[in-house]
Amino acid sequence: MKSWPSPSLPDVPGDGAPLHLHDTSRNAVAPVDAGPVATMYVCGVTPYDTTHMGHAATYVTFDLVGRVLRDAGHEVRYVQNVTDVDDPLFERAARDGVDWEELATEQIALFHEDMTALSVIPPTVYAGVVESMPEIIEAVEGLVARGVTYTLPVDAGTPADEGGDVYLDLSTVPSFGSVSHWSRAEMMAVFADRGGDPERPAKRDALDPLLWRAHRDGEPAWDSSVLGSGRPGWHIECTALAVEHLGVPFDIQGGGTDLTFPHHEMSQAQSDVLTGTSPFARFFVHQAMVAFDGEKMSKSKGNLVRVSQLRDVGVDPRAIRLVLLGQHYRSEWEWTADLLDAAEARLDAWTRAVSLPSGPSAESTIASVRSALADDLDSPDALAAIDRWVDHALTRGGSDAHAPGAIADLTSALLGVDPRA
Numbered sequence: 001m002k003s004w005p006s007p008s009l010p011d012v013p014g015d016g017a018p019l020h021l022h023d024t025s026r027n028a029v030a031p032v033d034a035g036p037v038a039t040m041y042v043c044g045v046t047p048y049d050t051t052h053m054g055h056a057a058t059y060v061t062f063d064l065v066g067r068v069l070r071d072a073g074h075e076v077r078y079v080q081n082v083t084d085v086d087d088p089l090f091e092r093a094a095r096d097g098v099d100w101e102e103l104a105t106e107q108i109a110l111f112h113e114d115m116t117a118l119s120v121i122p123p124t125v126y127a128g129v130v131e132s133m134p135e136i137i138e139a140v141e142g143l144v145a146r147g148v149t150y151t152l153p154v155d156a157g158t159p160a161d162e163g164g165d166v167y168l169d170l171s172t173v174p175s176f177g178s179v180s181h182w183s184r185a186e187m188m189a190v191f192a193d194r195g196g197d198p199e200r201p202a203k204r205d206a207l208d209p210l211l212w213r214a215h216r217d218g219e220p221a222w223d224s225s226v227l228g229s230g231r232p233g234w235h236i237e238c239t240a241l242a243v244e245h246l247g248v249p250f251d252i253q254g255g256g257t258d259l260t261f262p263h264h265e266m267s268q269a270q271s272d273v274l275t276g277t278s279p280f281a282r283f284f285v286h287q288a289m290v291a292f293d294g295e296k297m298s299k300s301k302g303n304l305v306r307v308s309q310l311r312d313v314g315v316d317p318r319a320i321r322l323v324l325l326g327q328h329y330r331s332e333w334e335w336t337a338d339l340l341d342a343a344e345a346r347l348d349a350w351t352r353a354v355s356l357p358s359g360p361s362a363e364s365t366i367a368s369v370r371s372a373l374a375d376d377l378d379s380p381d382a383l384a385a386i387d388r389w390v391d392h393a394l395t396r397g398g399s400d401a402h403a404p405g406a407i408a409d410l411t412s413a414l415l416g417v418d419p420r421a
């Protein structure tokens, strides 16, 4: 699938520091230690009600990861999916009386406009489910061939050998639980809300994930000679795309904390039995939830602030990006109008300072920004370092004629904000 245009990435003199990130599966901050090509998979949108500030926070966080890795000398191979086949998309299309494919197409275009406005570097591979169906079907068939699945009839009267719903048998996966480390009670508490079907009769384990859903009237379906007609479950989409486009284990699996369980736990479980290799990813990195009106911002609750709504009323997308960067990715926070006002004032000060003919030396600021970001993406600390240079430039001035341009290049390359007017 076509993605969006890349922002310009100026050179910053010297080398960035090696990136350290928090890994959910170890519950610790550790050096990423990637090879020359760092590999990252970030879970993409289900294309409806996009792009809200929670989505934007997630994609800006992993954009920052990519920028820091590039600055430290790595090439970045970045895969992102689009969940353009799944129940929530079909349900929204049915509710609104629109065609699901049209809804997806329109929302994907809006997401691209928002990502472009927010200066997010596009992924190397950007893949939807519809266009990736052969690889996804091959992954489900591979699991069936390994004998780790079982099939339930669509209704009790249909024999299972006429095609049915295929589940992964989690008892065949020794590593299950090693991403989230949640107790069974914790898993059961969220499973149904997060796309699972614990109540389905005859499942061997209530938590077994659906790999293939046999065709039902009114639902789109694809053909497989092994599985019959149907469509893939949610988690296998990301397993198949990561295995296909990165290979396992890859360096960083990203997404919001709402994906820790079941999505990333199941993605790894499926990959481990499919490939015979564990783990799925060396780091599982999770963006904390962004709230609005006192609750997690979510499509199902409808408490959304969309990037496009703010753009439509003339808000500078650089100010939106500065709001997002002003929060550490591992802290939950709530969107407010005051945060946007403060970010607009910050952007204005940065613009005035980088427009000066000279300023104080940029050298120590470059070093501070690099070390803040390498330390588990401390973007608030990086912004504070820029603020100190800006404050100095505006109040006391400086004699370095290269410094204003060097600071603008620094914020453009590492933070994705070009303050030049």
Ligand code: 5CA
Pocket: 043, 044, 045, 046, 047, 053, 054, 055, 057, 058, 081, 082, 083, 238, 254, 255, 256, 257, 258, 259, 287, 288, 289, 290, 291, 296, 297, 298
């Ligand atoms: N298509 C799946 C992933 S395979 C999905 O979760 N789509 S989504 O549209 O619901 O979310 C897209 C991304 O935004 C996911 O990484 C999700 O974890 C993240 N996200 C959703 N809501 C929030 C929020 N309130 N705060 C932070 N991140 C969020």
Ligand code: ZN
Pocket: 042, 043, 044, 081, 238, 263
């Ligand atoms: Zn995913």
